[in-house]
Amino acid sequence: MLKHKGCVVWFTGLSGSGKTTLAVALKKHLDRRGCHVFVLDGDNVRRGLCRDLGFSKADRDENIRRVSEVAKLFADGGLVCLTAFISPFRAARARAKRTIGPGRFLEVHMAADLSVCETRDVKGLYGKARAAAIRDFTGVSQAYEPPAKPDLTIDTARISVRRAVADVVALLKKRGVLAGRL
Amino acid sequence: MLKHKGCVVWFTGLSGSGKTTLAVALKKHLDRRGCHVFVLDGDNVRRGLCRDLGFSKADRDENIRRVSEVAKLFADGGLVCLTAFISPFRAARARAKRTIGPGRFLEVHMAADLSVCETRDVKGLYGKARAAAIRDFTGVSQAYEPPAKPDLTIDTARISVRRAVADVVALLKKRGVLAGRL
Numbered sequence: 494m495l496k497h498k499g500c501v502v503w504f505t506g507l508s509g510s511g512k513t514t515l516a517v518a519l520k521k522h523l524d525r526r527g528c529h530v531f532v533l534d535g536d537n538v539r540r541g542l543c544r545d546l547g548f549s550k551a552d553r554d555e556n557i558r559r560v561s562e563v564a565k566l567f568a569d570g571g572l573v574c575l576t577a578f579i580s581p582f583r584a585a586r587a588r589a590k591r592t593i594g595p596g597r598f599l600e601v602h603m604a605a606d607l608s609v610c611e612t613r614d615v616k617g618l619y620g621k622a623r624a625a626a627i628r629d630f631t632g633v634s635q636a637y638e639p640p641a642k643p644d645l646t647i648d649t650a651r652i653s654v655r656r657a658v659a660d661v662v663a664l665l666k667k668r669g670v671l672a673g674r675l
Numbered sequence: 676m677l678k679h680k681g682c683v684v685w686f687t688g689l690s691g692s693g694k695t696t697l698a699v700a701l702k703k704h705l706d707r708r709g710c711h712v713f714v715l716d717g718d719n720v721r722r723g724l725c726r727d728l729g730f731s732k733a734d735r736d737e738n739i740r741r742v743s744e745v746a747k748l749f750a751d752g753g754l755v756c757l758t759a760f761i762s763p764f765r766a767a768r769a770r771a772k773r774t775i776g777p778g779r780f781l782e783v784h785m786a787a788d789l790s791v792c793e794t795r796d797v798k799g800l801y802g803k804a805r806a807a808a809i810r811d812f813t814g815v816s817q818a819y820e821p822p823a824k825p826d827l828t829i830d831t832a833r834i835s836v837r838r839a840v841a842d843v844v845a846l847l848k849k850r851g852v853l854a855g856r857l
Contacts, residue, residue, distance in 0.1 A: 529753075537751070566749075
C-alpha cells in the first residue's frame with residue numbers, strides 16, 4: 494500500500510543548525526507524494542514523553558534512548574520517522590542505530606558551524622548560554638561530537654532548504670527506502 | 676487520504692483478559708480495509724522504551740504515562756493506535772485520557788473475571804503469582820480498579836473475538852473515527 498519502507502532519518506547537529514526546519518520541509522515534500530511521515534523533535538518529545546528529563550549528559554542519553562525506542566516503533570509501523578534532536582554524543586547515536594536497526598537508520602549531519610548557528614540564534618538560547626543562564630548548552634558549555642561516518646552531511650550555511658530536501662530524498666531512493674519514481 | 680482519524684483505543688483489564696488478542700485481531704480487520712493501525716503492548720514497550728521500569732505502583736504509573744505519550748504521538752500521526760496494557764489504576768488511565776485528548780480516547784474494559792483469567796493463565800503468571808514468585812501481580816497481590824464509565828465493556832468469557840472486533844468497529848464508527856462505509 495505504502496510507497497516507502499519504515500525507516501528513521503536521524504538529524505543531528507547544533508541548536509540552530511536547521512534540523513527541525515529541514516525535517517518539516519522534508520515531511521511536507523513527502524506528504525504531497527503520498528508518504529506517511531512523522532517528525533519527532535523537542536517540541537513534541539521534551540514537553541511530553543521526556544518532560545521529566547533535563548540536559549545533563551545522563552538525561553540527554555536517556556532522552557535519546559527513549560526517542561530511539563519511539564522512532565523504532567514508528568518505523569515498525571511503516572512510517573518514515575524524522576528525528577530532529579541535537580543528540581550530541583556519538584555513543585548515544587550508535588545505540589540508537591542498534592535499537593532501530595542499521596539497515597533503516599540514516600544519520601544526517603547538519604554541519605553548520607557554531608558561529609553560524611550562534612549568529613542565527615533563533616530562540617535566543619546562545620545568548621543565554623554565553624551569559625551562563627543555561628548550563629550544559631551544546632557547543633558552549635557541553636561537547637558536540639560530530640558523526641565520524643554520517644550517511645549524509647548538509648552544510649546549511651551553504652545550501653538551501655530546497656536543495657537539502659532533494660539531497661535527503663536522493664539518499665532515501667539510493668537506499669531503497671523510497672520508490673524510485675517518487 | 677486515510678479512512679479514519681487518529682485516535683487511541685485503550686484496552687484495560689487483567690492479565691489473560693484478552694487485550695492483546697483483541698488488539699491484534701482488530702488490527703488485522705482494519706488493515707484489510709486500508710486503515711493504518713499500530714498496536715502498543717507489553718511486547719514492544721516493556722522490552723524497549725520501558726525496560727528500566729518494574730511493576731511497583733510508581734513504575735506502573737510511569738509506564739502508563741510513557742505509553743500514553745507515545746500513543747498520543749501515533750494519534751497525532753493519524754494512526755489508529757491500540758494499547759493493550761493492564762493499566763490497573765483509574766487515576767493513571769484518567770491522565771492518559773487527558774494527555775491524548777478526551778475526544779480521541781476510547782476506553783475498552785476487558786471485563787473477564789479473575790477466575791476466568793486465572794484458568795486460562797496463558798503465560799503461567801498466575802501460578803507464579805500465587806506461589807509468591809511474582810510480587811505486585813494485578814488481581815492477586817495488587818489492585819485492579821475497573822473503569823467507572825468505559826466507552827465499551829467486553830466480557831471475553833461470553834463473546835467471541837470476532838464479535839468483540841465487530842463491537843469495537845461499531846464504536847469507532849459511532850464516534851466518527853472510522854468512515855461509516857468501512
